[in-house]
Amino acid sequence: MSKKLVSLFLAMLMVFSMTSVLADDAAVTVTDMYGREITLAEPATRIVALQPSDCEILCAIGCEEALVGIGQYCDYPASITSLPKVQSGKETNIEEILNLNPQVVLMNDMSQSEDQVKQLEDNGVKVVISTTSDIASIYTAIRMIGTLMGKDENAEALIADIQATCDEIRAKTEGNEKSVYFEISPPPYLYSCGSTSFTHELAEICGLKNIFGDQADPWLMISDEQVIERNPDYIILMNGMGAEGIDEIIARDGWGDITAIKDKNIYYDGTSMMTRPGPRLKDAVIELYNFVYGDEAEEVPAA
Amino acid sequence: MQKSRLLLRERFSPVTYLFLSIALFLTMVLCICVGSVRITFSDTVTAVWNAVWGLPIPQNIAKNIILNVRLPRVLCVTLAGASLSICGAAMQGLLRNPLADGSTMGVSSGAALGAIIAIVIGFTIPGSAYGGTMIMAMAFAFGSLILILSLAYALDRSLSTSSIILIGVIFTMFISSIISLLITFCSDHTRSLSYWTLGSFSGVNYDQVKLLFLALLLCGGVLFRFSPELNAFAISEDNARHIGVNVKRVKLIIMITVSVLIGVCVSISGTVSFVGLVMPHIARMLVGPNHKRLLPASLFSGAIFLLLADLVARTLLSPIELSIGVVTSMVGAVAFVIIFNKTRKAR
Amino acid sequence: MLQGEHITVRYGSFTVVEDLSFHLEEGQWLMLAGPNGAGKSTLIETIAQGTPYTGSIRWKGEDIRSLKPSELARKIGVLAQKNNVGYAYTVEEVVGLGRYAYKSGLFSGRDDDGKAEVEKALEITGLSELRHASMLTLSGGEMQRVFLAQVFAQNPQVLVLDEPANHLDLKYQQHIFSLIREWLKEPGRAVLSVVHDLSLARRYGTHAVLLDHGKTVSQGLIADVMTPENLKQVYGMDVYAWMREMLSQWQEPSQPDAGI
Numbered sequence: 087m088s089k090k091l092v093s094l095f096l097a098m099l100m101v102f103s104m105t106s107v108l109a110d111d112a113a114v115t116v117t118d119m120y121g122r123e124i125t126l127a128e129p130a131t132r133i134v135a136l137q138p139s140d141c142e143i144l145c146a147i148g149c150e151e152a153l154v155g156i157g158q159y160c161d162y163p164a165s166i167t168s169l170p171k172v173q174s175g176k177e178t179n180i181e182e183i184l185n186l187n188p189q190v191v192l193m194n195d196m197s198q199s200e201d202q203v204k205q206l207e208d209n210g211v212k213v214v215i216s217t218t219s220d221i222a223s224i225y226t227a228i229r230m231i232g233t234l235m236g237k238d239e240n241a242e243a244l245i246a247d248i249q250a251t252c253d254e255i256r257a258k259t260e261g262n263e264k265s266v267y268f269e270i271s272p273p274p275y276l277y278s279c280g281s282t283s284f285t286h287e288l289a290e291i292c293g294l295k296n297i298f299g300d301q302a303d304p305w306l307m308i309s310d311e312q313v314i315e316r317n318p319d320y321i322i323l324m325n326g327m328g329a330e331g332i333d334e335i336i337a338r339d340g341w342g343d344i345t346a347i348k349d350k351n352i353y354y355d356g357t358s359m360m361t362r363p364g365p366r367l368k369d370a371v372i373e374l375y376n377f378v379y380g381d382e383a384e385e386v387p388a389a
Numbered sequence: 390m391q392k393s394r395l396l397l398r399e400r401f402s403p404v405t406y407l408f409l410s411i412a413l414f415l416t417m418v419l420c421i422c423v424g425s426v427r428i429t430f431s432d433t434v435t436a437v438w439n440a441v442w443g444l445p446i447p448q449n450i451a452k453n454i455i456l457n458v459r460l461p462r463v464l465c466v467t468l469a470g471a472s473l474s475i476c477g478a479a480m481q482g483l484l485r486n487p488l489a490d491g492s493t494m495g496v497s498s499g500a501a502l503g504a505i506i507a508i509v510i511g512f513t514i515p516g517s518a519y520g521g522t523m524i525m526a527m528a529f530a531f532g533s534l535i536l537i538l539s540l541a542y543a544l545d546r547s548l549s550t551s552s553i554i555l556i557g558v559i560f561t562m563f564i565s566s567i568i569s570l571l572i573t574f575c576s577d578h579t580r581s582l583s584y585w586t587l588g589s590f591s592g593v594n595y596d597q598v599k600l601l602f603l604a605l606l607l608c609g610g611v612l613f614r615f616s617p618e619l620n621a622f623a624i625s626e627d628n629a630r631h632i633g634v635n636v637k638r639v640k641l642i643i644m645i646t647v648s649v650l651i652g653v654c655v656s657i658s659g660t661v662s663f664v665g666l667v668m669p670h671i672a673r674m675l676v677g678p679n680h681k682r683l684l685p686a687s688l689f690s691g692a693i694f695l696l697l698a699d700l701v702a703r704t705l706l707s708p709i710e711l712s713i714g715v716v717t718s719m720v721g722a723v724a725f726v727i728i729f730n731k732t733r734k735a736r
Numbered sequence: 737m738l739q740g741e742h743i744t745v746r747y748g749s750f751t752v753v754e755d756l757s758f759h760l761e762e763g764q765w766l767m768l769a770g771p772n773g774a775g776k777s778t779l780i781e782t783i784a785q786g787t788p789y790t791g792s793i794r795w796k797g798e799d800i801r802s803l804k805p806s807e808l809a810r811k812i813g814v815l816a817q818k819n820n821v822g823y824a825y826t827v828e829e830v831v832g833l834g835r836y837a838y839k840s841g842l843f844s845g846r847d848d849d850g851k852a853e854v855e856k857a858l859e860i861t862g863l864s865e866l867r868h869a870s871m872l873t874l875s876g877g878e879m880q881r882v883f884l885a886q887v888f889a890q891n892p893q894v895l896v897l898d899e900p901a902n903h904l905d906l907k908y909q910q911h912i913f914s915l916i917r918e919w920l921k922e923p924g925r926a927v928l929s930v931v932h933d934l935s936l937a938r939r940y941g942t943h944a945v946l947l948d949h950g951k952t953v954s955q956g957l958i959a960d961v962m963t964p965e966n967l968k969q970v971y972g973m974d975v976y977a978w979m980r981e982m983l984s985q986w987q988e989p990s991q992p993d994a995g996i
Contacts, residue, residue, distance in 0.1 A: 272592075273589075273591050273592025274589040274590065274591045274592050274593070274658070274659070275587070275589055275591065275712075276591055276592065276710070298708065301708070301709065303709075306709045307709060307710045307711070307712070308708050308709060308710060309424070309425035309426075309591070309703055309707060309708050309709075309710045310458055310591055310592055311424050311425045311426045311454050311458050311459065311703075312425050312426060312707070312708035314426075314451070314453055314454050314458060315425075315426040315451070315454065338592065338594075339457040339458070339461065339594040339595065340453040340454065340456070340457025340458040341453075341457075342453070343453050482823075485822050486822075487822070487823075617833070617836055617839065618836075620825070620829065620833060621833055621836065623822065623823050623825070624821050624822075624823075624825065624830060624833070625819070625820070625821070627784075627786060627816050628816070628819070628833075628883075628886075630784060630785065630786055630805065631784055631809065631813070631814040631815075631816065631887075632809055632833050632834055632836040632837060632886070632890060633805045633806040633807075633808065633809025633810065633836050633837030633890075634805060634806075634836060635804070635805045635806070636805070673823070673824075677824060677825075677826070678823035678824055678825050679825065679829055
């Protein structure tokens with residue numbers, strides 16, 4: 087009887103100790119933004135990130151060393167551009183990714199096919215899907231990548247920092263009624279952004295009304311008549327035309343009476359921070375705030 | 390039986406032209422009055438009327454939208470529709486091929502490639518904002534036409550309907566792969582390059598209207614002058630030679646004229662497909678195949694068609710714009726099948 | 737009037753017409769005869785400047801290559817063997833194009849006798865009734881008459897005809913051939929034609945060139961060319977015996993028509 091008890095106790099002890107070994111292990115489990123659960127034996131140390139925003143998040147939480155390869159369009163921060171570049175998108179180069187021998191590939195769900203994902207996973211590479219579009223999804227992505235890399239505290243600190251800046255500016259600009267027009271592509275294919283875009287939220291934080299905020303699509307081809315009709319107070323150009331874009335928009339026939347053009351309230355964004363839903367959102371908000379309120383309010387220093 | 394064949398008598402009368410010009414005028418008025426932004430009819434008329442007579446325009450009227458955005462666009466669309474349509478009519482006559490057209494044969498794609506190359510290599514002509522792309526578009530349109538025709542001759546001396554179309558399709562695919570290649574290698578231009586193949590009249594101005602008007606006046610005049618020769622070619626190239634047409638020279642002149650006109654259109658609006666294919670057929674139903682009547686009728690019907698297509702593109706999903714190429718292709722593809730089927734049955 | 741000297745036509749390495757010479761003088765009707773593939777139609781196309789050749793073709797001593805196409809068309813009217821139309825032109829429009837060579841100048845469509853010539857051409861070919869008919873609705877014979885009318889409207893000095901009787905029924909065969917013979921009676925005119933039917937050739941021709949595989953077998957007066965020996969050499973059969981046998985079918989119940 088007591089023998090039995092002792093053996094039972096020992097068995098229980100064993101089980102307990104085993105589970106405690108498992109729990110104590112460095113294994114990480116994340117739910118990616120596609121709802122899939124991915125478990126790694128330990129936080130990733132070799133990672134390929136195909137999306138520019140994911141690269142920026144990795145660097146912002148102090149994991150730049152873990153990056154072993156980047157997607158072809160990744161360009162920020164400048165220090166990562168010397169890393170091996172991999173074709174991304176529809177023609178994602180699986181061979182090159184495998185050659186870099188990463189534990190994890192971070193990619194979006196836009197053009198990569200399920201077959202490509204399967205091919206990577208069959209070869210022992212974990213695929214984590216990260217899709218950022220609005221600010222909430224940026225926070226989700228930062229948390230997810232933080233867990234993946236074992237840098238949860240850094241991730242939370244980053245989010246808190248961004249949130250603090252946003253809240254500060256939101257408070258300062260409360261009650262502003264000015265409107266803004268974002269131009270992503272010049273005529274004849276005039277593109278702007280609607281309410282589901284990250285850019286729209288930027289405007290909101292700075293107390294600006296996106297003139298195409300009544301449209302749901304993130305990007306849309308719009309009528310030039312509508313821009314004139316909606317008469318924005320500010321124009322933000324991200325249309326790839328360089329600084330000359332400002333002269334070009336001023337010279338457009340029929341646009342002369344738009345308030346933003348009359349008052350020369352046109353800003354050209356040569357960086358990608360206002361179009362890329364990533365951690366530089368903080369810089370973008372500051373930039374936009376300084377452009378709009380720079381003359382009257384005290385500047386918010388860029389971090 | 391004899392009676393049924395006399396249908397062609399009096400099928401044409403000056404009334405047809407009167408009807409066509411009234412229809413064009415009404416369509417233009419409609420397109421100026423209706424747009425993505427709602428402006429009342431009386432405001433529109435006041436703005437245009439006062440502008441024409443140099444009178445001051447009341448402050449409360451959105452004169453910028455009417456006079457500087459919508460009017461130049463409507464004029465540009467009218468001229469481009471007319472130009473593309475007479476080019477199609479001329480090519481269908483010259484090649485005796487009812488499916489010939491700048492877009493089906495790949496001439497428009499060639500012109501687009503020329504314009505893109507001009508942008509990539511930074512080819513400009515001092516003093517003219519559009520000169521560089523325009524010249525390159527014309528040169529490439531002509532080069533493509535020569536290339537396609539010599540290829541077609543090499544494969545099939547009779548230049549049959551299907552062999553030209555086949556080569557046109559292959560050529561268009563070839564050109565679009567080159568365009569993709571250029572876009573890959575010149576990613577800093579990506580934005581301005583990748584949209585060339587869609588076609589749009591958004592943001593056109595009066596300078597472009599003037600250019601198109603000049604091109605249409607000149608090239609249209611030349612084509613109209615050559616309508617007897619086009620008739621002869623439409624019957625057959627051999628017949629043209631037998632009645633004394635200088636076959637080589639006339640062919641060259643018409644091909645250059647068509648290339649210039651297509652080049653100008655493409656450099657302004659990108660490639661707009663199917664106008665030149667479909668509208669000459671409608672015109673032929675109205676006035677018969679004689680180019681003396683067919684060319685003016687194509688001119689009117691092409692303008693009306695493109696105006697309506699642009700109206701749909703501008704207003705259907707307002708404030709979102711559709712690409713005009715999307716609208717013309719949808720209508721055109723269906724028409725293409727009908728025409729192809731009809732010509733096959735006719736043989 | 738029209739003179740061909742050492743004409744040679746090659747398609748690649750294949751020689752279609754070899755070193756052919758001919759003379760056509762005022763008032764003559766020169767028949768080109770020979771079996772299929774002898775190069776008759778090619779010679780017609782050569783005269784129409786529709787195919788590259790070596791040698792020369794002269795109009796009253798002048799190389800026709802130096803003539804403007806419209807000048808040539810006013811001198812020589814060509815009827816091709818195959819004619820078809822892709823669009824619904826009217827008969828009148830097609831015949832009217834025969835006047836093209838007379839409309840000179842950049843924008844002038846002036847051609848004062850044009851209307852009368854077209855009218856006459858429509859009438860003599862029996863097409864006045866069909867003038868507004870669409871070309872797409874015509875029968876083969878009607879189509880042939882339209883293009884004949886076009887050549888007549890062109891009012892040339894020499895007619896060069898490839899199978900003018902193509903698709904024509906008997907009535908129009910006789911009609912057209914008599915018409916051409918009438919036309920020929922005016923001074924300063926001549927005819928050169930390919931006629932497959934040897935009886936027709938013999939009946940209307942004054943002179944002949946007999947061709948075989950692109951080479952001239954015999955030429956001269958029609959009677960001297962169309963001898964039993966020459967025809968046997970070219971066609972590989974006794975043409976005379978065959979023709980006689982054909983005619984013998986027509987002795988009952990009535991007399992054979994001499995014209996056909």
